[in-house]
Amino acid sequence: MNKETSSTQQIKELKEKIVAYEKIIEDLSAPIIPSIVPETILVPLTGALSVGRFIHIQDKVVQRISSNNIHTVVFDFTDIGSFSVEENMGYELLSEKINELVSVLQLMGTETVFVGFSPEFAQNLILSNVSNFNQIRAFTNFRESLQYLLEIKGLEIVSKK
Numbered sequence: 001m002n003k004e005t006s007s008t009q010q011i012k013e014l015k016e017k018i019v020a021y022e023k024i025i026e027d028l029s030a031p032i033i034p035s036i037v038p039e040t041i042l043v044p045l046t047g048a049l050s051v052g053r054f055i056h057i058q059d060k061v062v063q064r065i066s067s068n069n070i071h072t073v074v075f076d077f078t079d080i081g082s083f084s085v086e087e088n089m090g091y092e093l094l095s096e097k098i099n100e101l102v103s104v105l106q107l108m109g110t111e112t113v114f115v116g117f118s119p120e121f122a123q124n125l126i127l128s129n130v131s132n133f134n135q136i137r138a139f140t141n142f143r144e145s146l147q148y149l150l151e152i153k154g155l156e157i158v159s160k161k
Contacts, residue, residue: 030057032064036157037149039071042142046079050088054097058104065110073105074145078116082124091128098125099132114138115145 030053033042043061061073085094102112114136117125126133139145150156 030060032060035072035074035146035149037072037146037153037155039069040074040149041070041072042074042076044076044079048084048088049080049094051093051097054089054094054101058097058101061101062104062108065105065108070110072111072113072149074113074115074142074149076116076142077114077121078141080116080121082118082120085121085124091124095125095128095133098136102132102136111137113145113149115140115142 031044033044034040035042041061041064043057045057064070065073085091089097098114105112115138117138122138137148139148
């Protein structure tokens with residue numbers, strides 16, 4: 001094997017490794033956490049949101065819902081900053097994607113709950129002129145959403161004696 005063939009093979013192997021690592025990073029960037037509330041999952045979002053990443057998250061959630069008995073999905077935007085949205089996809093496109101996500105999950109019989117919108121984030125979403133936000137259930141933080149979910153499901157957390 002000559003030197004050029006060896007280099008070409010090494011480049012091919014490195015490209016394959018990069019693709020594999022990108023897949024791992026993609027999977028880690030959309031964790032789905034079972035909640036203490038039955039039939040509920042939490043999807044904490046962190047880092048920069050892009051269209052591709054948002055679609056990946058949506059696909060992953062849809063797959064989890066279809067393979068499990070999930071009635072509620074809580075999306076936590078606490079760690080998504082306004083700057084990362086403006087840099088990567090903009091509020092108008094994010095608003096459209098959120099509305100699409102809510103519609104898809106609604107068609108599957110799943111309620112969508114959002115938490116962690118900062119005041120600036122919320123204002124920018126509304127100013128994006130994309131409608132349907134009056135249909136979205138949102139809370140300041142995850143704790144408030146859990147209290148709501150426990151109440152509507154007729155559950156309560158009781159201290160052990």
